[in-house]
Amino acid sequence: MRLPRPVHNYFARHAQVALNSLGRLYRAPLASLMTVAVIGIALALPAGLYLLTGNLQKLGARWDGGANLSLFLQHSVDLDQARALRQRLAGWPEIDTVHLITPEQALAEFREASGFGQTLDLLDENPLPAVLAIRPDAAHASAHAAAALTERLRALPEVELAQLDLQWVKRFNAIVDMVRRGIWVLAALLGLAVLLIVGNTIRLEIQNRREEIEITKLIGATSGFIRRPFLYTGFWYGLFGALGGALVVQLAFLQLLEPVQRLVGLYQSSFSLDMLSAGEFLALLTGGASLGLLGAWIAVGRHLSAVEPQ
Amino acid sequence: MIRFDNVSKRYPGGKDALQAVNLHMEAGSMAFLTGHSGAGKSTLLKLIALLERTTRGQLFLDGENLSRAPKRRVPMVRRKIGMIFQNHRLLFDRTVFDNVALPLVIAGYRHQDIGRRVRAALDKVGLLGQERAFPITLSGGEQQRVGIARAVVNKPRLLLADEPTGNLDPDLSRDIMHLFEQFNQVGVTVLIASHDLDLISRMPYPRLRLEQGRLLNGDGAAAQ
Numbered sequence: 257m258r259l260p261r262p263v264h265n266y267f268a269r270h271a272q273v274a275l276n277s278l279g280r281l282y283r284a285p286l287a288s289l290m291t292v293a294v295i296g297i298a299l300a301l302p303a304g305l306y307l308l309t310g311n312l313q314k315l316g317a318r319w320d321g322g323a324n325l326s327l328f329l330q331h332s333v334d335l336d337q338a339r340a341l342r343q344r345l346a347g348w349p350e351i352d353t354v355h356l357i358t359p360e361q362a363l364a365e366f367r368e369a370s371g372f373g374q375t376l377d378l379l380d381e382n383p384l385p386a387v388l389a390i391r392p393d394a395a396h397a398s399a400h401a402a403a404a405l406t407e408r409l410r411a412l413p414e415v416e417l418a419q420l421d422l423q424w425v426k427r428f429n430a431i432v433d434m435v436r437r438g439i440w441v442l443a444a445l446l447g448l449a450v451l452l453i454v455g456n457t458i459r460l461e462i463q464n465r466r467e468e469i470e471i472t473k474l475i476g477a478t479s480g481f482i483r484r485p486f487l488y489t490g491f492w493y494g495l496f497g498a499l500g501g502a503l504v505v506q507l508a509f510l511q512l513l514e515p516v517q518r519l520v521g522l523y524q525s526s527f528s529l530d531m532l533s534a535g536e537f538l539a540l541l542t543g544g545a546s547l548g549l550l551g552a553w554i555a556v557g558r559h560l561s562a563v564e565p566q
Numbered sequence: 567m568i569r570f571d572n573v574s575k576r577y578p579g580g581k582d583a584l585q586a587v588n589l590h591m592e593a594g595s596m597a598f599l600t601g602h603s604g605a606g607k608s609t610l611l612k613l614i615a616l617l618e619r620t621t622r623g624q625l626f627l628d629g630e631n632l633s634r635a636p637k638r639r640v641p642m643v644r645r646k647i648g649m650i651f652q653n654h655r656l657l658f659d660r661t662v663f664d665n666v667a668l669p670l671v672i673a674g675y676r677h678q679d680i681g682r683r684v685r686a687a688l689d690k691v692g693l694l695g696q697e698r699a700f701p702i703t704l705s706g707g708e709q710q711r712v713g714i715a716r717a718v719v720n721k722p723r724l725l726l727a728d729e730p731t732g733n734l735d736p737d738l739s740r741d742i743m744h745l746f747e748q749f750n751q752v753g754v755t756v757l758i759a760s761h762d763l764d765l766i767s768r769m770p771y772p773r774l775r776l777e778q779g780r781l782l783n784g785d786g787a788a789a790q
Binding site for chain 2: 268468470471472474475481565566
């Protein structure tokens with residue numbers, strides 16, 4: 257299909273200006289590269305942190321399923337009764353494994369870990385109860401099912417206290433959530449930095465091309481015509497900066513890939529590190545290009561009208 | 567083509583560059599604007615090209631009241647005028663071809679038309695072989711002819727020249743003036759500010775004399 261001539265002309269002119277701006281950047285490779293690198297670093301920081309916390313969230317979601325239960329038994333329950341209870345609970349379908357920690361084991365562990373050994377010697381008797389450490393069956397490991405199981409166990413007469421160890425997972429997730437929110441603040445600040453970098457670069461460019469701007473104004477250029485190459489320059493800076501940023505993030509995560517696999521292997525887990533998805537990559541490019549365009553727009557609006565032919 | 571009705575121009579700071587100037591130039595006429603430096607020659611040309619705005623009075627170009635033209639009209643008004651400057655005002659990082667093509671690019675001409683018109687304009691000023699040269703490699707007279715080619719490339723009906731021969735020796739100056747005569751002969755209105763009295767006294771066109779911002783014989787041009 258052929259476009260009507262004015263429309264075709266319009267696009268052809270835009271394409272030409274876009275290419276000219278690109279060529280101008282190419283002809284000053286060092287200066288362009290430095291600007292692009294600064295923008296890239298500014299964009300890589302929030303993008304990388306976003307990806308990192310995304311992975312931590314994924315990890316936290318998996319730990320949700322690894323809930324553990326601790327049953328603190330009544331003091332009146334003796335060791336034989338505790339063993340019997342352990343046997344009984346091991347038969348429950350919801351429960352995968354039950355591990356008995358006797359008061360003696362608990363005391364020994366506590367003595368070792370706390371450093372209160374001397375003080376504990378002063379006690380007449382062992383104050384610690386027997387504990388049953390329970391790992392729910394995989395099918396009942398979700399936060400909700402585990403909580404229901406905890407309720408049932410709490411109702412047993414031998415049980416003094418039933419505690420679901422989801423707290424730390426919740427805290428972990430809360431911290432990750434908080435950090436993720438912090439990233440948006442960081443991203444906003446660094447986005448502002450990109451605006452300033454592009455704006456300042458365009459301002460210098462306008463100064464350097466002052467004579468050219470004056471002459472084109474003299475022979476009847478509209479402000480749109482004069483603005484266009486600078487806007488495209490800003491657009492290219494942002495786009496290439498974002499590409500550079502994505503490259504930095506991918507390289508950094510490639511470096512992390514192997515150690516993470518090794519660490520995960522130690523836990524017999526199958527966690528895999530997420531890299532930038534196609535959607536995130538595209539979002540980064542769009543964001544970078546928009547920031548570049550906006551920065552150029554602001555600079556052009558502020559500085560171009562000041563250039564008037566004499 | 568050009569009409570000044572009681573036009574005054576006062577610059578910020580209080581300097582009166584033009585005072586109550588009345589002037590009428592018919593379409594297709596040619597005239598010289600003379601006077602000492604600072605008499606207001608440049609200001610008068612700048613008012614026509616909307617490089618400066620009138621303080622008082624009315625200024626008409628081709629029937630349009632420029633004193634009232636809004637800012638967005640400025641580029642369109644300038645496209646109707648070919649302007650030539652003493653210091654040429656060429657872009658030194660572009661070839662002769664690109665310099666001359668600039669008004670056409672700005673006006674959005676198609677690629678094929680641009681090549682044709684640029685070559686026609688360069689042919690007219692005798693620089694057809696220099697398309698790919700950079701202005702810096704040309705002599706002063708050649709640079710001025712590039713400036714003229716750029717001014718006429720989109721066939722304006724009015725040419726304004728501010729001291730076009732200011733930096734040229736007498737022979738080259740005569741050539742340049744002869745070029746302007748040729749454009750005038752095909753119907754272009756030409757107004758040339760110059761203090762090269764030796765040269766222009768030998769040419770049969772009216773002279774408008776400015777003295778301290780006042781035009782001494784503005785109506786003289788109307789007879790032309």
